[in-house]
Amino acid sequence: MAVPAAALSFLLSSAPARADLKLCNRMSYVVEAAIGIDDKSATATRGWFRIDPAACRVVVQGALTADRVLLNARALGVYGASPIPQNGTDTLCVAQDNFAIAAARQCRSGQTPAQFTQITPTQSEDGNLVAYLAEGSEYDEEQARLAGIQRLLVIAGYDAAPIDGVDGPKTQGALSAFLKSRGLSSDVVQSPNFFTTMIDAVQKPSATGLTWCNDTPHKVMAAVATDDGKAVTSRGWYRIDPGKCLHPDVTGQPKQIFSFAEAVDAENRTIRLKDRPLNWGGATQLCTRESKFEIAEQGDCATRGLAAVGFAPVDMTSGGKTLRFAMP
Structure with a gap:
């Protein structure tokens, strides 16, 4: 499976930042996101927020009065090199594990520079602000979830290609074989922790x-x-x-x-x-x-x-x- 080039895109608008900010993942990868808050002369970063395909996560709670909001996103290491382009215009500091960095423009020991992209989220129906992470395939939520399952099945050694977010006998056969090999029922597929279950399986030694x-x-x-x-x-x-x-x-x-x-x-x-x-x-x-x-x-x-x-x-x-x- 060749890792495809993926584009990171956002729905943009001029909506005022007055409510919670959440990120929604419409990619076929489990991602980790970091945000940067640029407020007057200070810039802080915080991460990593893990977001499964077709899931959303609140990354800032309450009123957001920042001059700019910035984002860096990466796919989990299980996918190999991150397919998400790291070519933002701002270089800010991050750490390998969960972090909160108050002065993020000068990296200290244990911190590394990363490229952040400015985002302007749109206001959703529930009054919150939202930004969408998307691939060039432009999946909707259902397609992103299925494509995410297909991608992990292929990495785990099951033939679920092509990774297209389209259901069919080949994908269902690969999924059934995966569930059987792990002693899991079909109900677990709809579990909110199913991607964790799949990633845990991929990160264990395999007989093939x-x-x-x-x-x-x-x-x-x-x-x-x-x-x-x-x-x-x-x-x-x-x-x-x-x-x-x-x-x-x-x-x-x-x-x-x-x-x-x-x-x-x-x-x-x-x-x-x-x-x-x-x-x-x-x-x-x-x-x-x-x-x-x-x-x-x-x-x-x-x-x-x-x-x-x-x-x-x-x-x-x-x-x-x-x-x-x-x-x-």
Whole structure:
């Protein structure tokens, strides 16, 4: 499953900011959002607010008198590199976990700069202010929820493609197989916690496909490459939090799979132990870049502005393989 380019859009109006502000997710990804409040000479940020597909969440309660409201949103690490563009006009500080930063234009230790986009929410029928996160597919709520389920089914190894928010026998068959394998009834699909149930399943070792598990105290960023007999395509980065597992989205039946991973700190700098980077790879040199990437041509990485790193081949002859990243 190739991660599609997604657009972040908002319904805009000149409605006055007098009530609660909520964000509504019409994307096929579970997202985490951070807001920035620009009030006169001070700018504060707060996050992360997790929002499931087709769900809304209040991020500011009561009267909002800010000069500007800004937003940064990212998809959960389970999806790999966030498909949401990070190209806002304001650079503000965030932290990895839940945070509230009073002076957010000068980052301190444990904080990293992120791009925020100014938003002007519209006033909803209930009197609150609302901004919608949307993809280029322009899903409505029902379609966003179904597309979100399809996307996680594919990552978990079930054939629910294409990810289009349209129900059908293929999606229902994949969903039924998933529920059966976890001993769940069909009623759980309508549960407000169903996306949590699916993500927990994706973050556990699987008997099929490739699984990465992070047994270190550090965040791990990983990349996967597949050889279909015609070309080798490398793709990353996937964020794997400490103590978590993740299935990279490998579809089809590639002839060979390769893996590379490295541990990073809160500023995304490579962790080094005794002057050696803490990483897990091999001798097969493939192209990567610092940000999200999908690269099908592996020659002359450096002359194309890319970085060549050593990937390790993964033996998939048993049908499933779990790679565990541990401290040396």
